[in-house]
Amino acid sequence: xxxxxxxxxxxxxxxxxxxxxxxxxxxxxxxxxxxxxxxxxxxxxxxxxxxxxxxxxxxxxxxxxxxxxxxxxxxxxxxxxxxxxxxxxxxxxxxxxxxxxxxxxxxxxxxxxxxxxxxxxxxxxxxxxxxxxxxxxxxxxxxxxxxxxxxxxxxxxxxxxxxxxxxxxxxxxxxxxxxxxxxxxxxxxxxxxxxxxxxxxxxxxxxxxxxxxxxxxxxxxxxxxxxxxxxxxxxxxxxxxxxxxxxxxxxxxxxxxxxxxxxxxxxxxxxxxxxxxxxxxxxxxxxxxxxxxxxxxxxxxxxxxxxxxxxxxxxxxxxxxxxxxxxxxxxxxxxxxxxxxxxxxxxxxxxxxxxxx
Numbered sequence: 001x002x003x004x005x006x007x008x009x010x011x012x013x014x015x016x017x018x019x020x021x022x023x024x025x026x027x028x029x030x031x032x033x034x035x036x037x038x039x040x041x042x043x044x045x046x047x048x049x050x051x052x053x054x055x056x057x058x059x060x061x062x063x064x065x066x067x068x069x070x071x072x073x074x075x076x077x078x079x080x081x082x083x084x085x086x087x088x089x090x091x092x093x094x095x096x097x098x099x100x101x102x103x104x105x106x107x108x109x110x111x112x113x114x115x116x117x118x119x120x121x122x123x124x125x126x127x128x129x130x131x132x133x134x135x136x137x138x139x140x141x142x143x144x145x146x147x148x149x150x151x152x153x154x155x156x157x158x159x160x161x162x163x164x165x166x167x168x169x170x171x172x173x174x175x176x177x178x179x180x181x182x183x184x185x186x187x188x189x190x191x192x193x194x195x196x197x198x199x200x201x202x203x204x205x206x207x208x209x210x211x212x213x214x215x216x217x218x219x220x221x222x223x224x225x226x227x228x229x230x231x232x233x234x235x236x237x238x239x240x241x242x243x244x245x246x247x248x249x250x251x252x253x254x255x256x257x258x259x260x261x262x263x264x265x266x267x268x269x270x271x272x273x274x275x276x277x278x279x280x281x282x283x284x285x286x287x288x289x290x291x292x293x294x295x296x297x298x299x300x301x302x303x304x305x306x307x308x309x310x311x312x313x314x315x316x317x318x319x320x321x322x323x324x325x326x327x328x329x330x331x332x333x334x335x336x337x338x339x340x341x342x343x344x345x346x347x348x349x350x351x352x353x354x355x356x357x
Contacts, residue, residue: 013126020120023321030340030347033323035164035192035299037220038340039269045262052258053251062250069248069257073228076260077201082233085240088247090191090215090227094158095121097211097229100242101185102127102155109154111140113165113330115189118158130154133330138166138293138301140174146181153183160189162196165325165336167295169196172203179207185235187211191218191227194270195277196296201230208232216256218298219266224252273298277339283349289356299338301325306356308333314355320348 007015023033041049066086074081087093094117102108108122112131122129130152132145149157157178161170179186186207188200191214203210212230216222226248229239259266277295284292284302292302304311308326312335315322323336337348 011124011126013123017120017123020116026321028319029316030320030344032338032340032344032348033321033336034222035218035297035338036222037218037269037273037298038338038344039220039272041220041259042265045259045265049255049258052254056250056254058250060250061246062248062253064245066248066253069226069253069260072257072260076263077230079201079204079230080233083204083230083236085229085231085236085243086248087227087229087243089217089225090189090213090229091117091121092247093213093227093229094118094187095125096239096242097185097187098122098125098127098156100239106156107152107154108156108158109148109152110158110160111145111163113138113325113328114158114160115164115191116328128152134166134168138163138168140168140170142174142177145178149178149181149183155184157182157184157186158189159186160191162192162295162297164192164297165299165323165328165331165334166293166301167297167299168293169198169296172198172200175200176203179203179210182209185209185211187213189213191215192297194219194266195274195298204230204232208234211235216260220269221256221259224256226252226256273339276342276345279342280337280339280345280349287349287353287356290352299336301331301334301336303332303334304356305333308335311335311352311355315348315351318347318351318354320351322348 070081070084073084098121104126107128107130109130110118111134119129132148135141159170159175175188186209190199190212193199201212215227216224281292281300284290289305290302292300312324325331325334325336
């Protein structure tokens, strides 16, 4: 019997991938690269959280059905608990959805550039990924999208709105038009939805192939790694069959249930980011050598006339970390900055201004 080399045991689809890379946290940097909320918990919430976490029985498995957290989310979203599936971040839910619905030869489609995990997870599972390029200003090319849908017959279409990394949003009419022609599921990823002030949740009533994907990571709870999916209960029941047991740890379940009951703090943080987003955008628009793109998220994508790698390194050299997206097709010389606190944003704007001289 022939003995295979170690890497011969790995699927070719996986060997062809590049692992997702997240920057390591460095205390000496202003970290504006990962689209996190810049606001820590106020002390009164920290005290309440410490008390709740102290009650967690770490010698027992977590609640397998996540009943408490599921109930809190169901009330806030005004959906039935059975319409929800919870995951260890929305990444896990993308994986579950494709695992449950898509097999060999299946096509997964999304406008690009977009969230990289759609393609990475699809290809890792041996699925075909079809990216439909956005326009020159990252607007949706609807005729091209519809033509590709009709030609490729995708099982799942991912629509991130606001889109990461461009920050653009799709209108309700555009998404309904896509739903009307899609042969399979349409997944509307609303991870950054709170910063846009819009949602497709009301359409779940009459669109059984609509799936809403979202996350708590962008509204101040990134360390908990909790994502959620809302869909027709007949679909969520099937997704539960492939969800691994105890996928959400007990600490995250308890912490999220506690903090979601303080929606006023979350809403205030979102409002402050939106206010700062406007200020930062105005400054970028006035800055020579920078082309910022409209954003409804908690970040801004911009292109520089100078080589993007040089600008990135110059900003980093001044202690500010942003995301360099220049290696992504269609994003040459593009950087993405998370909207931080007013002080962090001032540091970034000062660093960028100096980098462009």
